[in-house]
Every structure is written in structure tokens, then in C-alpha cells.
Amino acid sequence: MTLLPGLSQPVELGRPGSVNSVNRARADGDKEPPHLLIIAIQRDPMTELPQVDELHPMAVLAEVTQALQGIPGRMTAIVRGIERVHLLDVVHSPGRLDAQWQRAHDVMDDPTLAYALAGALQDLIKQHDSLLPSSDKTKHRAQSLAVIAAERSPSLIADLCATHVSLDGEEMLDVLHERHVPERLQKVLGFISHRIHVLQVKRDLDRHVREHLSRHEQEALLRHKLRAIQSELGDNSRGGGNDDAWIDELALRLEENDLPEAARKIADKEIARLRRMNPQSGEATTARTYLELVADLPWGVETKDDLDIDAARALLAKEHYGLDKVKTRIIEYLCVRKLSPNKRGPILCLAGPPGVGKTSLSRSVAETLGRNFVRLSLGGIRDASEIRGHRRTYVGALPGRLIHGIKKAKSNNPVFLLDEIDKLGGDMRGDPAGALLEALDTQQNDEFDDHYLSTPFDLSNVIFICTANDISQIPAALRDRLEIIELGGYTLEEKVAIARDYLLPRVRRDHGLEDGRPAFDDGTLATIATRYTRESGVRNLQRELEAVVRDTVMGIAEARSLSGDIPAISESDLARVLGPPKFDAERIDDSPGVGIVTGLGWTPAGGRLLFVEARRTPGEGKIRLTGRLGDVMKESGQTALSLVRSMADHFGIEPAFLQKSDVHVHVPAGGVPKDGPSAGVAVATALVSLLTGKPVRNDVAMTGEITLRGKVLPIGGVREKVLAAQRAGITDVILPSRNAKDERDIPESVRDKVRLHYAKTLDEVLALALLDEPAAAE
Numbered sequence: 013m014t015l016l017p018g019l020s021q022p023v024e025l026g027r028p029g030s031v032n033s034v035n036r037a038r039a040d041g042d043k044e045p046p047h048l049l050i051i052a053i054q055r056d057p058m059t060e061l062p063q064v065d066e067l068h069p070m071a072v073l074a075e076v077t078q079a080l081q082g083i084p085g086r087m088t089a090i091v092r093g094i095e096r097v098h099l100l101d102v103v104h105s106p107g108r109l110d111a112q113w114q115r116a117h118d119v120m121d122d123p124t125l126a127y128a129l130a131g132a133l134q135d136l137i138k139q140h141d142s143l144l145p146s147s148d149k150t151k152h153r154a155q156s157l158a159v160i161a162a163e164r165s166p167s168l169i170a171d172l173c174a175t176h177v178s179l180d181g182e183e184m185l186d187v188l189h190e191r192h193v194p195e196r197l198q199k200v201l202g203f204i205s206h207r208i209h210v211l212q213v214k215r216d217l218d219r220h221v222r223e224h225l226s227r228h229e230q231e232a233l234l235r236h237k238l239r240a241i242q243s244e245l246g247d248n249s250r251g252g253g254n255d256d257a258w259i260d261e262l263a264l265r266l267e268e269n270d271l272p273e274a275a276r277k278i279a280d281k282e283i284a285r286l287r288r289m290n291p292q293s294g295e296a297t298t299a300r301t302y303l304e305l306v307a308d309l310p311w312g313v314e315t316k317d318d319l320d321i322d323a324a325r326a327l328l329a330k331e332h333y334g335l336d337k338v339k340t341r342i343i344e345y346l347c348v349r350k351l352s353p354n355k356r357g358p359i360l361c362l363a364g365p366p367g368v369g370k371t372s373l374s375r376s377v378a379e380t381l382g383r384n385f386v387r388l389s390l391g392g393i394r395d396a397s398e399i400r401g402h403r404r405t406y407v408g409a410l411p412g413r414l415i416h417g418i419k420k421a422k423s424n425n426p427v428f429l430l431d432e433i434d435k436l437g438g439d440m441r442g443d444p445a446g447a448l449l450e451a452l453d454t455q456q457n458d459e460f461d462d463h464y465l466s467t468p469f470d471l472s473n474v475i476f477i478c479t480a481n482d483i484s485q486i487p488a489a490l491r492d493r494l495e496i497i498e499l500g501g502y503t504l505e506e507k508v509a510i511a512r513d514y515l516l517p518r519v520r521r522d523h524g525l526e527d528g529r530p531a532f533d534d535g536t537l538a539t540i541a542t543r544y545t546r547e548s549g550v551r552n553l554q555r556e557l558e559a560v561v562r563d564t565v566m567g568i569a570e571a572r573s574l575s576g577d578i579p580a581i582s583e584s585d586l587a588r589v590l591g592p593p594k595f596d597a598e599r600i601d602d603s604p605g606v607g608i609v610t611g612l613g614w615t616p617a618g619g620r621l622l623f624v625e626a627r628r629t630p631g632e633g634k635i636r637l638t639g640r641l642g643d644v645m646k647e648s649g650q651t652a653l654s655l656v657r658s659m660a661d662h663f664g665i666e667p668a669f670l671q672k673s674d675v676h677v678h679v680p681a682g683g684v685p686k687d688g689p690s691a692g693v694a695v696a697t698a699l700v701s702l703l704t705g706k707p708v709r710n711d712v713a714m715t716g717e718i719t720l721r722g723k724v725l726p727i728g729g730v731r732e733k734v735l736a737a738q739r740a741g742i743t744d745v746i747l748p749s750r751n752a753k754d755e756r757d758i759p760e761s762v763r764d765k766v767r768l769h770y771a772k773t774l775d776e777v778l779a780l781a782l783l784d785e786p787a788a789a790e
Contacts, residue, residue: 017171067102095115137157138161167196271311337499361479364549371429390432392435434485511557539583607708621736652692655696709780715733716771
């Protein structure tokens with residue numbers, strides 16, 4: 013550091029001689045002026061004991077105003093410069109350093125010039141107060157300016173300005189050594205003017221950068237105009253004529269694509285905007301992404317249908333067993349397309365339990381027609397924008413799933429599978445089912461409007477195939493647009509045939525086995541289907557077959573040989589590989605019982621037996637319904653009880669049977685939710701049996717809704733219910749008379765084993781189900 017006269021500065025001291033000098037100066041309190049010492053500057057700061065020639069000849073006489081002790085051996089002294097002095101000699105003594113010196117008086121031969129320069133320096137500092145560094149800019153700068161403005165001595169003005177501006181070391185030494193006051197003022201003016209010039213250059217550079225950034229869009233426009241002029245003149249040698257090559261390529265792709273007129277206008281407008289933008293801006297990136305989507309969409313790309321009817325029949329028969337209704341519908345569509353090529357694509361909905369082949373059948377439809385196939389899973393989608401897209405005003409906007417699927421299909425007439433349409437959900441972000449209404453309406457989907465695309469897209473050539481497990485979960489407006497084809501569960505014979513002819517060859521091939529190894533007989537396959545799975549489809553059946561084949565593959569791999577005989581799989585092998593049977597076959601009671609009725613229910617996984625049990629308990633004429641029943645099923649029970657009470661004489665029941673007793677109706681498997689009106693007939697039959705004492709046939713199952721007048725109303729799921737009855741060994745099934753039309757859906761092999769009876773009233777049901785002789789008292 014360099015101390016100039018007129019200013020106070022703190023000095024950090026560490027050498028013993030320096031600390032001793034301060035202590036001696038503070039001890040000389042009786043001298044006038046007290047606490048004086050010489051502040052000299054070394055030429056080499058690393059010299060411990062400098063000689064006179066190792067010190068700068070000009071030093072400063074200073075006063076110690078305060079000394080603060082730090083860690084042992086160190087001190088901070090606050091000193092105030094008084095005047096310049098010349099060092100004549102330096103004398104070293106133990107622990108101290110003495111100097112011989114004389115005053116260096118200021119030289120001011122031209123006071124007028126000195127005062128003029130001093131005033132100019134004060135004005136310069138006042139105009140450029142930013143040169144005064146400070147952590148507290150407002151307060152400290154104001155104090156520094158006030159001190160400089162109040163000073164009248166030209167010599168001190170030069171020293172004050174040099175110190176407050178914080179000139180560098182060499183400049184401060186130059187000011188210190190200058191005794192001639194006008195020269196000193198000129199030097200300080202020169203140093204400060206240089207600093208002001210540097211700051212001004214920095215400000216000009218900053219302003220230039222800001223102006224350049226603010227004019228960025230204008231310059232980009234001018235550059236584009238320049239390129240256009242050069243292109244017209246055929247001169248691309250200057251000005252970077254290839255900067256817009258990617259835009260030209262994108263425009264060419266759009267030109268080659270067969271865009272409709274509306275889409276063409278929007279694309280041309282976006283291309284024009286893109287040429288005017290800075291390619292690095294976010295808006296240009298958004299426009300480019302949009303135009304690339306438009307260029308990638310197959311506006312005029314259409315695959316040709318394969319209308320070979322015989323080949324289509326053969327392919328469907330090869331890939332899928334049964335499913336005659338769906339196969340017939342596909343053949344019908346092919347025939348119509350053959351006669352009417354402009355026929356719009358149908359909206360099919362394959363409804364049925366899991367594992368019956370809905371998704372795989374959709375792929376086969378695409379293969380049969382020779383069309384591209386794309387699948388969209390709708391399960392769990394709750395945002396309508398997933399279907400119709402986001403508007404491009406939003407950051408990160410994307411097209412809807414339908415448009416994205418069309419882009420993926422690379423043709424405008426694919427087979428589009430909307431999987432699990434009954435699993436759609438809605439919330440505050442909109443209802444996706446409502447967004448599908450336009451796409452799945454053959455009268456509207458030729459102008460489907462995606463929010464991101466902003467121009468209609470023709471979906472009328474698309475064949476939409478939806479899948480669902482429970483069509484009751486599909487909103488009515490959407491369900492009205494679908495051609496629903498119900499796929500029922502498979503019979504045991506069908507499962508065995510599917511496993512033998514379709515699943516096993518695929519499983520063997522996937523596991524590296526051929527030539528029918530290992531072999532399964534039909535009895536083993538039937539055991540797996542009945543004792544290790546309980547489903548309407550064959551998905552779990554395939555998993556169990558894979559487990560058995562994996563065990564065989566492991567044995568082959570451990571033997572390190574692919575040759576040799578592979579033993580056939582027998583029923584005894586199943587317990588070793590698959591463990592004990594997971595399910596017991598649904599069994600009916602061994603003998604008829606009072607108040608015990610076998611009902612039939614429907615679930616998304618297929619039909620099942622519902623055993624209804626009724627018992628009397630002491631009470632006040634109330635009915636209790638248990639078994640985790642839904643509201644509709646509970647109302648059916650209440651209806652059945654009211655019917656029995658109102659027609660007690662007709663059924664031969666004592667009218668006052670409930671005055672001193674309650675009736676408890678229970679449906680076993682209490683952990684499984686049950687609902688629906690189809691158990692009304694079973695509950696009414698159980699009550700009549702209980703109150704008359706007549707047992708119910710154990711080989712009869714029934715289903716149907718009951719009314720207060722004793723009418724039997726139709727129900728759904730007839731095929732699945734009859735299949736469940738046949739699996740359990742039921743020989744007779746009672747159905748509502750208005751369900752006779754559903755008999756054709758029941759496989760002929762099942763109709764040969766189960767007698768179907770149709771009833772219009774409860775009396776007809778009782779005549780078939782109840783035995784005449786009362787049961788013995790229990």
C-alpha cells in the first residue's frame with residue numbers, strides 16, 4: 013500500500029521492528045506532535061531488514077491514531093499521513109529501525125495553474141462519482157465527495173483524489189514522488205481520465221450488445237431478404253445461401269405430401285413465418301415441430317385392401333378357434349368393400365371377458381385386410397387432451413393419441429385398436445370418452461379436429477376396433493356409436509381344442525421345442541383348464557402350459573442333450589410342476605335341500621354359480637340379506653319377500669308366517685361383491701321352499717328377474733351362465749321365456765348336455781324346481 017498525506021489508513025504489521033516502532037511512537041506521548049513515525053515503501057517486499065537503497069527515497073511522516081493488538085506478534089495500526097519526507101539514511105539496531113530524514117516541501121511556482129487544475133479535478137470527480145469504490149455506494153460516496161469538495165489545498169486535493177479513486181501501485185508511487193503540485197495534479201487528472209475512458213468504452217460495448225440483441229429479429233429478416241434477392245439473381249456465392257436449407261427441405265416434404273387445401277394453406281403460412289424467425293428461438297422450434305408433424309402425417313397414403321374372401325376365411329380359421337360371429341362380420345365387411353369400395357370403415361366393439369382373444373383378433377383383422385395396425389391403450393386415461401391434443405399456445409404441446417397413432421401407422425386407413433375402452437375415466441381435465449365421440453362417429457370423423465393440428469383430418473377410412481370387458485361402463489352416447497359384438501367364454505371342449513391346436517404349438521416354438529414335444533393328452537389339458545385355472549378365456553391356461561413346458565426345457569438343458577425321447581405330460585406330473593390344484597370344481601349339493609337354490613350369475617370373467625340359502629329365525633317379520641350384496645340385489649330380495657307374503661295363500665304358506673320369525677337369506681362367498689337383478693327368481697324360490705318345506709332340486713339352476721306380480725323378466729349373460737352350469741354338472745337350467753332368442757349363442761355341445769327351460773312366471777319356475785314331497789324335519 014501507499015499512504016499519501018492528508019488521509020488515514022489501517023496498516024497490518026507483522027515484523028517485530030514494525031510493531032516496536034509503533035509501540036515506541038505511542039510511548040512518546042510527551043513529544044509534540046506525539047506518536048510520529050516514518051511510513052516508507054520497500055522496493056522488494058520480501059526483504060526482512062532493508063537498507064536505504066532498498067527503500068523508495070520519498071516517504072511519509074505519519075501519526076499513529078490508534079493501535080489494535082491482534083494475535084501475538086501482530087498489530088493493526090491506524091495511521092494518518094502528515095507530509096512528504098526524504099529518507100537520507102537508515103540505521104539498524106536490535107529490535108528497531110531508525111531513519112535520518114528531511115522534509116520534502118511542495119513546490120508550487122504557479123499557484124493560478126495549480127488552483128485551476130485542482131478545481132478541474134474536483135469537477136471531474138463530481139461528474140464521475142462511480143469511480144469511488146464502496147460497499148455502501150450511496151452513503152460512502154457522498155462522504156468522499158464532500159471531503160474532496162471541501163478541500164482548498166491543491167496539494168491535498170491531488171492526494172485525496174488519488175487515494176479515493178484507488179489508483180494502482182505504480183500510479184500511487186508516481187503521485188507520492190511528485191513534489192511539484194501542478195505536475196502532481198496533471199498526473200492525477202491523467203490517471204483518472206484514463207479510468208473514465210475505460211469505463212466509457214465498457215458502457216459503449218454493453219450498449220452495443222443490447223442494441224444488437226434488440227435488433228436481432230430485424231437483422232434476421234434483413235438476412236432472409238438478402239438471401240431471397242441473391243436467389244433471384246442466381247448468386248449464392250456470398251451471404252450464406254445454405255442457412256435455410258433445412259426449411260427448403262421441409263417445404264419440399266410438405267409439397268410432395270398430398271395435403272388437403274385447408275392444411276396446405278396453414279402449412280404455407282407457417283413456412284413463411286418460419287423463414288422470418290431466428291432459427292434458434294423457441295417459437296421457431298415450435299413451428300418446426302408442428303410442420304414436421306404435418307409433413308409426416310399420411311394425408312394421401314392409403315393401403316390397398318386384400319379382398320380375397322377365401323384367403324381371409326382361411327387366415328381367420330388358422331389364427332383363431334371359434335369366434336364365428338366376429339369372423340362372419342369381418343367377411344361381411346370384405347364383401348361390402350368388394351362391391352362398394354367407398355364404404356366407410358366400421359366402428360366395432362369386441363366385448364367379452366379377459367383372455368378370449370379380443371386384442372389378438374384385432375391384429376388378425378389387420379392382417380386379413382392387408383392394412384397397417386396400430387394399438388392405443390385407453391386404460392387409465394383421464395385427460396381429454398390425450399385424445400384431442402393440446403393447443404399450440406401451451407408450452408410442450410403435443411398432438412392427441414389418435415393423430416399420433418395415424419402418424420405411426422404411416423397410412424390413413426389402418427386398423428386402429430382402442431383397447432380397454434371401458435376403462436376410460438374423467439376428472440377436472442375433461443372426459444376422454446366425450447372426446448372420442450367425434451372420432452367414433454362415421455358421420456363426423458371425416459373432419460376430425462385435433463387441437464394441436466388445427467386442421468381437420470379424415471378418419472373415415474380407418475377401421476376402429478374397440479375392446480371392453482363390461483359394456484355397461486361405456487357412456488351411453490359413446491356406446492351408441494359402436495357396433496357391439498359380444499364374445500362369450502369358452503366351453504371346456506373349446507379350451508382343450510385351443511390349447512391343443514393353438515397354444516401348445518406356439519408355446520413349444522417359443523421355448524425352442526418342435527415336433528410336438530412334450531405331448532399332452534386331452535385329459536391332462538382338461539385338468540389344467542379346470543383345476544388350475546378358473547376363467548372364461550385362455551390367458552391363464554397359456555401361463556400354466558408355459559410353466560409345464562419350462563420344466564421340460566430345464567430337464568433337457570440339464571441333460572445337455574436335445575436328442576432322446578421326451579416323455580409325455582400326464583396328470584401325475586402336474587402336481588409336481590404346478591403344485592396342488594388351485595381350484596376345486598364348482599359342485600352342487602349331493603341331495604335336494606329346503607331353502608337352498610342354485611342361481612346363476614355373470615361376472616366380467618365369465619359365469620358362475622350363486623348358491624342362495626334361506627333360513628327362519630325368531631323375530632318380527634324382517635328379512636336379512638347378507639353376502640356382500642349390492643343395492644340392486646338387495647332390492648330383488650325385498651321384492652321376492654313381498655311377492656311371497658302377498659301370495660302366501662296361492663303358494664300354500666301360512667299367512668302369518670312372519671309374525672314371530674325373521675328370514676335370513678345368504679349368498680355364500682361373502683368376500684366377493686355381487687349385484688344385479690337376476691337373482692330375484694332364485695331368492696323367491698328359496699323363500700317358497702323354506703316356508704312350504706318343499707326341497708329344491710339340486711340339479712336345477714335358475715336365473716331371472718322377478719316382479720311383484722310374479723313375472724319373470726329377461727336378463728343378460730345367458731351364454732356365460734349356461735356354460736357355468738354345464739361345468740358344474742347341472743342338467744336343467746331355467747331361463748326367462750324372453751331369453752329364448754339367446755339360445756343360438758350357446759354352443760351345440762353344451763345344449764346337448766343341458767336342458768333349457770323357459771318360464772314366464774314364478775309358478776312355472778316352482779313347478780320345475782320344487783319337489784312335491786316335503787323334506788323330513790332337520
